[in-house]
Amino acid sequence: MVVDVGTADKLRIYVLAEDYAGYNSPFLAQHGISFLIEVKFNGNTRRILFDVGSYAEPVLFNMELLSIDPKTVDMIILSHSHFDHTGGLLGIMKKINKEVPIFAHPEIFKVSFATEPEFTYAGIPPLRGGSKGEIEKLGGIWVLSRDPIRLMPGVFTLGEVSKEEKVGFEKNVTISLYKLEKGRLVPDEVEDEIGLAINTKKGLVVIGGCSHPGIVSMTRKAIKISGIDQVYAVVGGFHLISADEERIQKTVEAFKELGVKKIYTGHCTGLRAEATFAREFGKNFEKLHSGKVIEI
Ligand SMILES: [Fe+2]
Numbered sequence: 001m002v003v004d005v006g007t008a009d010k011l012r013i014y015v016l017a018e019d020y021a022g023y024n025s026p027f028l029a030q031h032g033i034s035f036l037i038e039v040k041f042n043g044n045t046r047r048i049l050f051d052v053g054s055y056a057e058p059v060l061f062n063m064e065l066l067s068i069d070p071k072t073v074d075m076i077i078l079s080h081s082h083f084d085h086t087g088g089l090l091g092i093m094k095k096i097n098k099e100v101p102i103f104a105h106p107e108i109f110k111v112s113f114a115t116e117p118e119f120t121y122a123g124i125p126p127l128r129g130g131s132k133g134e135i136e137k138l139g140g141i142w143v144l145s146r147d148p149i150r151l152m153p154g155v156f157t158l159g160e161v162s163k164e165e166k167v168g169f170e171k172n173v174t175i176s177l178y179k180l181e182k183g184r185l186v187p188d189e190v191e192d193e194i195g196l197a198i199n200t201k202k203g204l205v206v207i208g209g210c211s212h213p214g215i216v217s218m219t220r221k222a223i224k225i226s227g228i229d230q231v232y233a234v235v236g237g238f239h240l241i242s243a244d245e246e247r248i249q250k251t252v253e254a255f256k257e258l259g260v261k262k263i264y265t266g267h268c269t270g271l272r273a274e275a276t277f278a279r280e281f282g283k284n285f286e287k288l289h290s291g292k293v294i295e296i
């Protein structure tokens, strides 16, 4: 079913956490993603915090440098459970210090692990990310949904990308991740990743955390939900760090077919994929770094 998502008038994305600090930059890098997404519509301004990095401190430091008061955050989206997207939650919620909805997938609290090079917990870190109840006590209102949700004119979450919705080359990608399910370790395809899309005057802007379901499948899902097939930009980590040359090439081809104009990526995309995007898209590829501000 296609939903009339409306249109946002203006969009500004502040990069608050990224694996790269940028050249000669005063901002702090860390492993992870956090974006402050400022949306303008009908004379209103709303601030969406998309992911919270591994640690709160560098995010709050970068916010201060950008003159962003954490109290002005209107809502939070957690793209998926991985620690590098959720670890800063407790510290940042303490600074937001008010009731805010937190949009995430119902499986955000799952117990998941990476097995290479050794067995390590990969989910929300209990001490830094906090428990469900601790976050509620600080004002967090969990909005856990597998389905897409329209948040405001132009802005909608993508919900879960089902197996059927994945494009061929993004299916069955093994990433040595496992989760506990009824007392058994089973492969984790990170079904809990929900993306965000914003319909702007220039077209759709699709934002992923690690884009574990595949950035092309997530972009297609945004088109399917909204019925808008003009894609302006893809933003976030694309998790191509361990992808082979074929998958990287197919991603480039799919972006070209979809008419993607701008690519803003970093985090888990990996140097080889970034170099390919830089070669194929020239100045329309921009590497993310802490403190970067994207105006759309
Ligand atoms: Fe990540």
Ligand SMILES: [Fe+2]
Residues within 6 Å of the ligand: 080, 082, 210, 212
């Ligand atoms: Fe991840």
